[in-house]
Amino acid sequence: MKSLTVEDLDAWNDSRKRARFINCLSGIKSAILVGTSNAQGVDNLAIFSSIFHLGADPSLMGMIVRPDVSPRHTLQNLIERKTYSLNLLPYDLRAQGHQTSARYPSDESEFETCGFSVERIRDLKVPFVKESQVKWLMELIRIVDIPENNTHMVIGRVVEVFYPEEILRDDGSLDLAATAPCLVTGLDSYHSVGKGIRYEYAKPGKKPQRLE
């Protein structure tokens, strides 16, 4: 087992190498495409991996937006429009998803440029990704500034969820793995996910029991 302290990383004298290391550390996460529109109606699509559950009731999710990366358009748009879509990236479309992280100008839509189709749902004011099997509409609640590194935590509320009927189980859970979603490590490594194994609600004094 090797070890590296943060001081060791500083000694690398290569901020990108250091960033790759720390970015990988937080583990393997879902790659989620964030869809927004700007005031001129230009759609924007950006890949995020720092989207997380904040609570079920109210149905809240958090998303970290960094100041120094291209998804800033996402932040501007969602502040203006108060709404955004979250779309699970299909594993088959990992290369296209990665391409949305390039720094496109604000008057160019990553949908067409990177190879995704815009899906308009009723009169909802955000673009969805047609190729995503699981996607949902978010409403901006509040933005928490994190002064330690000038990032922002966007707190949003889940408003409406779109999914294939067969992945909703009777107990309310979703079999996301059945839709072959894409996972990501760090900034550039994309992964498939295995079928899940479920366990019953854990109780002290009882061995873990498989559910299915």
Next chain:
Amino acid sequence: MKSLTVEDLDAWNDSRKRARFINCLSGIKSAILVGTSNAQGVDNLAIFSSIFHLGADPSLMGMIVRPDVSPRHTLQNLIERKTYSLNLLPYDLRAQGHQTSARYPSDESEFETCGFSVERIRDLKVPFVKESQVKWLMELIRIVDIPENNTHMVIGRVVEVFYPEEILRDDGSLDLAATAPCLVTGLDSYHSVGKGIRYEYAKPGKKPQRLE
């Protein structure tokens, strides 16, 4: 494609079913074991899936702690001790990891009870999980209260990282998938992860290029 609004979920009249649905939605995430000790020296181990990257310089990570679930001991301990360990759960030990979510009393260590070995590293004041191949020491920076649902975002700083030598690539990234870590959907579904496919830094006007 089916759709459900938050009002539809409310109409289920089953808060657990609703919680399962929303918990699944944020996607598939890494299962991370959080190790702490209390003032009496009793070790605590709890499984989390809401741990995320906040920034590389300084090396910050966030973690959401909910008020109504068992990892509250984790919150008390890390406030008292200002330090905690994060340990990637191996896929082989998914059942044991799930079992740490049971509500054990504060004078019982989940390490022994659930089948993990405590690893003490030098004079560091937190227990690590011996069976975890990738683990790191965190220092508490600050806790952000989220009044919308009484959760807390714990902001911590990565201090020192322990990993198998062979997973560190020359460019600073870590091949986490090579250590067979465990992923989780919702509250109870555990998954393996496929080998990663990497792409070069994305630029406008250039097709995504595979790195390896």
